[in-house]
Amino acid sequence: MEGARFASVEPVMKNYEDKQSILTDVLIIGGGGAGIRAAIEAAREGCRVIVTNKGPVGRSGVTPMAMEALQCVCTPGDSEELHFRDAVAGERYLGDERLIAVMVQEARQRVRDLESFGVHFKRKPDGRFDPMHHPGQTFPRTLFIQGGGYGMLAGLLAEAGKYPEIQILSDTFVVKLCADREPTPSGAIYLDLKDGRLKSVHCQAVVLATGGYEELWAFTDAAVTACGDGVILAYEAGAKLIDLEMVQFYPTVILHPSAIAGTLFQYELIVNPEVLGGRLLNGKKETFLAGMPLRDDVIRAIWKEIQSGRGTEHGGVFIDLTHSSKGRDALTAALEKWQPNQFHYLKDMGVDLREVMVEAGPHVHFTMGGIAIDERARTSVPGLFAAGEVTGNLHGANRISGNSLTETQVFGAIAGSSAAAFAKERARLASTKFQGEIEEVLRLIRGLSVSRVHSLRPYPFRQRLQNIMWERCGLERDGEGLREGRADVEELVKKAVTEMAVAETVGPYPQEIQEALEIRMMLSLAGLVLDSAFFRKETRGHHLRMDYPSSAADPQHTFLARGRGIWEGEVQRRDPAKWKK
Amino acid sequence: MEKIIRVSILRENPATAKAPCVQIYEVEAKGEMTILEILHKIYQQLDPTIAYRRYRCGRRICRSCEVKLDGKIVRGCATLLRPGGTYSLEPARPSSLIRDLVFEFDK
Numbered sequence: 001m002e003g004a005r006f007a008s009v010e011p012v013m014k015n016y017e018d019k020q021s022i023l024t025d026v027l028i029i030g031g032g033g034a035g036i037r038a039a040i041e042a043a044r045e046g047c048r049v050i051v052t053n054k055g056p057v058g059r060s061g062v063t064p065m066a067m068e069a070l071q072c073v074c075t076p077g078d079s080e081e082l083h084f085r086d087a088v089a090g091e092r093y094l095g096d097e098r099l100i101a102v103m104v105q106e107a108r109q110r111v112r113d114l115e116s117f118g119v120h121f122k123r124k125p126d127g128r129f130d131p132m133h134h135p136g137q138t139f140p141r142t143l144f145i146q147g148g149g150y151g152m153l154a155g156l157l158a159e160a161g162k163y164p165e166i167q168i169l170s171d172t173f174v175v176k177l178c179a180d181r182e183p184t185p186s187g188a189i190y191l192d193l194k195d196g197r198l199k200s201v202h203c204q205a206v207v208l209a210t211g212g213y214e215e216l217w218a219f220t221d222a223a224v225t226a227c228g229d230g231v232i233l234a235y236e237a238g239a240k241l242i243d244l245e246m247v248q249f250y251p252t253v254i255l256h257p258s259a260i261a262g263t264l265f266q267y268e269l270i271v272n273p274e275v276l277g278g279r280l281l282n283g284k285k286e287t288f289l290a291g292m293p294l295r296d297d298v299i300r301a302i303w304k305e306i307q308s309g310r311g312t313e314h315g316g317v318f319i320d321l322t323h324s325s326k327g328r329d330a331l332t333a334a335l336e337k338w339q340p341n342q343f344h345y346l347k348d349m350g351v352d353l354r355e356v357m358v359e360a361g362p363h364v365h366f367t368m369g370g371i372a373i374d375e376r377a378r379t380s381v382p383g384l385f386a387a388g389e390v391t392g393n394l395h396g397a398n399r400i401s402g403n404s405l406t407e408t409q410v411f412g413a414i415a416g417s418s419a420a421a422f423a424k425e426r427a428r429l430a431s432t433k434f435q436g437e438i439e440e441v442l443r444l445i446r447g448l449s450v451s452r453v454h455s456l457r458p459y460p461f462r463q464r465l466q467n468i469m470w471e472r473c474g475l476e477r478d479g480e481g482l483r484e485g486r487a488d489v490e491e492l493v494k495k496a497v498t499e500m501a502v503a504e505t506v507g508p509y510p511q512e513i514q515e516a517l518e519i520r521m522m523l524s525l526a527g528l529v530l531d532s533a534f535f536r537k538e539t540r541g542h543h544l545r546m547d548y549p550s551s552a553a554d555p556q557h558t559f560l561a562r563g564r565g566i567w568e569g570e571v572q573r574r575d576p577a578k579w580k581k
Numbered sequence: 582m583e584k585i586i587r588v589s590i591l592r593e594n595p596a597t598a599k600a601p602c603v604q605i606y607e608v609e610a611k612g613e614m615t616i617l618e619i620l621h622k623i624y625q626q627l628d629p630t631i632a633y634r635r636y637r638c639g640r641r642i643c644r645s646c647e648v649k650l651d652g653k654i655v656r657g658c659a660t661l662l663r664p665g666g667t668y669s670l671e672p673a674r675p676s677s678l679i680r681d682l683v684f685e686f687d688k
Contacts, residue, residue: 168687171679196596508594508683
């Protein structure tokens, strides 16, 4: 077996000969909150839609992991203008103000849509919304979605099910976009995990909605599926990327015991005296945090404790609800009201937060950078649209709690509508076979050695990459470390090309082949993230450059595109006068 | 003090002519482990050909990791197995099997 090349691609090849290619108007890659919302909008405009999802739809990806928070103006005295101002300031003035304005202005209508799809938001006995007050909000503005992101997605899927135009393909991993005439995409190649075969889909327009790239780092509370597929697909198609260095860390992700490690518990609720009335303590059980700061500031405070030798045994801090200012009964009621899911899950796993402190620490939680879009969710490539976490210019340097689910709904709907309009306008193209693209993917698969030597398998490559990114491009960064990280990644790329090996498998669910293809994408993207982090010579939001500790007076975006290198560009501002009636 | 958790997994690949078979894995454990942790360990250290869903939503809500444990359907992310124990794992929905423990939800 040693040294053999991967041989069992015959079913893959045969299948392509079977001409199992499918045809649609709009292809949506990613079936989370943004993708399904886009599908509904495109179908409403009369388009046929295919949605692909790497795992089972509704049960994979980043949306089902999302907490119960969706930000939308709903309190008397509050306004879209205040939501806008809170976001601009909280994002440390790096968010694209055109996009922020669209988000705050369309949030309310998208919430109404969700309600019409059967999604429930927590309301007070008098029928008004019962929002939470999260850090950075002038007024309480975080609507509580019953069932969190999972519940929201279930409602969207129920609505999508009413449209015969929408076909959803679960367990479908898109590995390449195809174009008849550059650069507008006219289809994609995907690995169908249900039978292990490569197939193609032809379309008039593409929406990328694959979520983030948190999986590049060793410590993340996000999904294993979040490999940045859409970002690299867009890059390969020639689209402009933006602010890839901007990665949001979440302060309180459980570190121990291992069975629940990686589980997020919302610090926004822990430290709020009105909600859980708890606190964060360092390893010496001392308080170190006052008030309810934004995520980037909490991260820094925690990091300082850990770096100063005041961390806990597993390198974090304690979440402490055992001394809640609310008293036991009120605390229990608050946990049941605001965090019923996490409370019971942890309790059943042996961690009753009312009784014990739990160790938690910063993890990569959300990737703010990604594909650059405009107000109509257009990328710089005609016919290629993007929405949700895969995009890069809405959340600046520090996303505000609750804006990500709002983003999926506002920009998902826009992307669906824009893609539908494009698809209708586009002249029908002669259907080509994408033979060249298929061959390219087949070459990658055939290039894999067959071996059971564990050190050469995709999984250790993934681990090595994640460790490089955590060490060199994690909470603290500096020029030298980023350069070394880049060299380490280059080396890993070379090794992956010549040595990466998989165990021989035939037929459905080719897990290691999927992982090998993912790692190829992740390695490319990691290089771009390191380049972007090196390029931004300032500290802003979650980007902490030890060699450039201050913030530039006039923040600039980091742009990047294939063949064009890396450059800086102005942040789009919005005329404040526009808010006046 | 390392102990062993023994799991027998019903394996089936519909693409091959081979009949379904039960394969036994012995996983070293320092203490209780979730089924999902055990499957990760098997995939990473013992047998890369085992098919299971790796996704974990972190909220015990999505059911992606559902599996039949000793005949009863449980969630892999939230079910702890004890060192010293012997357990059997089978796909939760054999009628829509993709391979080993992975099945189709939409079917």
